[in-house]
Amino acid sequence: MSDWTAFGRVDADGTVYVKTAEGERVVGSWQAGAPEEGLAHFARRFADLVTEVDLTEARLNSGAADAGHSLTTIKRIRASLPEAHVVGDIDALAARLDKLTEVAEAKAGEAKAAKEAARGEALARKTALVEEAEKLAAESTGWKTAGDRLKEILDEWKTIRGVDKKTDGELWKRFAAARDGFTRRRGAHFASLDQQRKQAQTVKEELVAEAEKLKESTDWAATANQLKDLMAQWKAAPRASKEAEQKLWERFRAAQDDFFTRRSEVFSARDNEQRANLERKQALLAEAEALDVDGDPKGAQAKLRDIQAQWHEAGRVPREAAAGLERRLRAVDDKVREVMDSAWRRTTKEDNPLLAQMRTQVAEAEERLARAQAAGDARRVKEAEQALASKRQFLQLAEQAG
Numbered sequence: 001m002s003d004w005t006a007f008g009r010v011d012a013d014g015t016v017y018v019k020t021a022e023g024e025r026v027v028g029s030w031q032a033g034a035p036e037e038g039l040a041h042f043a044r045r046f047a048d049l050v051t052e053v054d055l056t057e058a059r060l061n062s063g064a065a066d067a068g069h070s071l072t073t074i075k076r077i078r079a080s081l082p083e084a085h086v087v088g089d090i091d092a093l094a095a096r097l098d099k100l101t102e103v104a105e106a107k108a109g110e111a112k113a114a115k116e117a118a119r120g121e122a123l124a125r126k127t128a129l130v131e132e133a134e135k136l137a138a139e140s141t142g143w144k145t146a147g148d149r150l151k152e153i154l155d156e157w158k159t160i161r162g163v164d165k166k167t168d169g170e171l172w173k174r175f176a177a178a179r180d181g182f183t184r185r186r187g188a189h190f191a192s193l194d195q196q197r198k199q200a201q202t203v204k205e206e207l208v209a210e211a212e213k214l215k216e217s218t219d220w221a222a223t224a225n226q227l228k229d230l231m232a233q234w235k236a237a238p239r240a241s242k243e244a245e246q247k248l249w250e251r252f253r254a255a256q257d258d259f260f261t262r263r264s265e266v267f268s269a270r271d272n273e274q275r276a277n278l279e280r281k282q283a284l285l286a287e288a289e290a291l292d293v294d295g296d297p298k299g300a301q302a303k304l305r306d307i308q309a310q311w312h313e314a315g316r317v318p319r320e321a322a323a324g325l326e327r328r329l330r331a332v333d334d335k336v337r338e339v340m341d342s343a344w345r346r347t348t349k350e351d352n353p354l355l356a357q358m359r360t361q362v363a364e365a366e367e368r369l370a371r372a373q374a375a376g377d378a379r380r381v382k383e384a385e386q387a388l389a390s391k392r393q394f395l396q397l398a399e400q401a402g
Contacts, residue, residue: 006019007019007043007046007087007088007089007090008027008039008042008043008087008088009024009035009039010030010035010038010039014029014030014031014035014038015028015029016028016029016030016038016039016042016087018042018086018087018088018090020090020091021091027042027084027085027086027087028042028085039087042085042086042087043086043087043088045084045085045086045087046084046086046087046088046090046093047088049077049084049086049088049093050088050093052073052077053074053077053093053096053097053100056070056073056074056077056100057100060100060103060104060107061103066111067104067107067108067110067111068108068111068112070104070107070108071101071104071105071108074097074100074101074104075101077097078094078097078098078101081093081094081097115162118162119162119163119164121162122160122161122162122163123162123163123167125156125160126157126160126163126168126171127171129153129156129157129175130171130174130175130178132149132153133150133153133174133175133178133179133182134174134178136149136150136178136182137178137179137181137182137185138178138181140182141189143186143189143190146182147182147186150179150182153175154175154179157172157175196238197238197239197240197241197244198240199238200237200238200239200240201240201241201244201245201248203233203237204234204237204240204245204248204252205248207230207233207234207237207252208248208251208252208255210226210230211227211230211251211252211255211256212251212255214226214227214230214255214259215255215256215258215259216258216259217259218262218266220263220266220267223259224259224260224263227256227259227260230252231256234252271318273315274315274316274317274318275318277314277315277316277317278317278318278321278325280310280314281311281314281317281325282325284307284310284311284314284329285325285328285329285332287303287307288303288304288307288329288332289328289332291303291304291332291336293332293335293336293339294339297336297339297340298340298353298357300336300339301336301340301357302357304332304333304336305361305364308329308333309368311329312383312387337394340354340357341354341398354398355395355398355399358391358394358395358398359395361391361395362388362391362392362395365384365387365388365391365392366388368380368384368387368388369381369384369385369388372384
């Protein structure tokens with residue numbers, strides 16, 4: 001700016017010229033003072049233009065300004081230069097503005113492409129949200145989850161910008177229709193559910209009544225099966241309302257607990273009795289297995305008969321132990337029979353002590369049967385009859401063999 005004469009001059013009548021590559025042109029008139037002051041005045045105007053260009057370029061390069069707006073400013077300044085009332089290096093400024101125009105156009109193109117991409121992305125996001133909402137409305141039965149998701153979709157929808165008004169309106173209509181459809185379908189579902197719950201309550205009240213009738217039963221096996229069947233029906237039935245379901249379940253469970261508690265007490269007493277019987281039979285078995293069958297077969301046979309009598313009177317033992325005990329006792333009995341049979345073969349029929357003993361056993365079995373019949377004990381009668389039949393059979397076979 002200090003070398004005004006390099007880019008302008010003032011003639012004698014005060015006309016101000018600017019110098020360009022195309023020649024001089026008039027930019028104004030100066031009558032207020034010395035020619036140097038006139039050149040300085042028009043030079044300051046040029047400096048203002050340069051300052052505006054500097055600012056525009058800086059904002060364009062930093063990305064702080066919209067590239068399209070910057071391009072408009074650059075073109076405006078460039079178009080004004082041929083008529084600008086300034087003194088300065090207009091050619092250099094024009095060249096600079098031409099380069100800035102290219103930069104601004106490139107950046108404006110990039111910005112436009114980015115804006116179109118953002119619009120496409122926004123459109124895709126809103127379209128995806130609408131399609132998800134429509135699917136939820138048509139298919140979902142997870143009412144709370146789906147309802148919460150529709151609210152999230154609405155919140156996300158509000159954050160998406162860039163879709164043109166017409167398209168956005170069309171997408172919004174689809175979303176609103178999907179949300180309304182979901183609301184209607186959910187309402188119909190819960191209305192139906194209320195009806196089902198009332199029906200379920202009636203069914204479960206009947207199940208509770210049946211369970212309460214059975215809770216005093218002592219027919220343990222049959223009643224346990226009936227209660228299990230009622231439980232299966234309970235599980236298969238729909239749920240009543242939360243409050244009714246809880247109260248009915250408490251009554252149903254209480255009836256079950258009452259029955260099974262009493263059954264457990266009875267079974268526990270029976271188990272205790274059977275464990276005591278088991279200990280008694282184990283002691284008898286140990287005594288039987290310790291008999292000197294080979295050394296004193298007759299004495300062993302007599303003691304075994306006594307052990308067998310006590311064995312039958314000892315009563316039932318736990319099922320898992322019964323077979324093993326009976327097998328071991330039969331083994332002792334078989335051994336005694338084998339030894340006595342061998343001795344029997346060595347004697348005459350009349351002198352055979354084994355036959356005499358077997359007849360005695362038959363007589364004793366007949367007496368036990370008579371006592372059981374007199375006592376009216378059906379179980380003992382049955383066991384005594386079986387024992388007598390077995391001993392008579394063995395005696396008959398022994399007598400035939402002799």
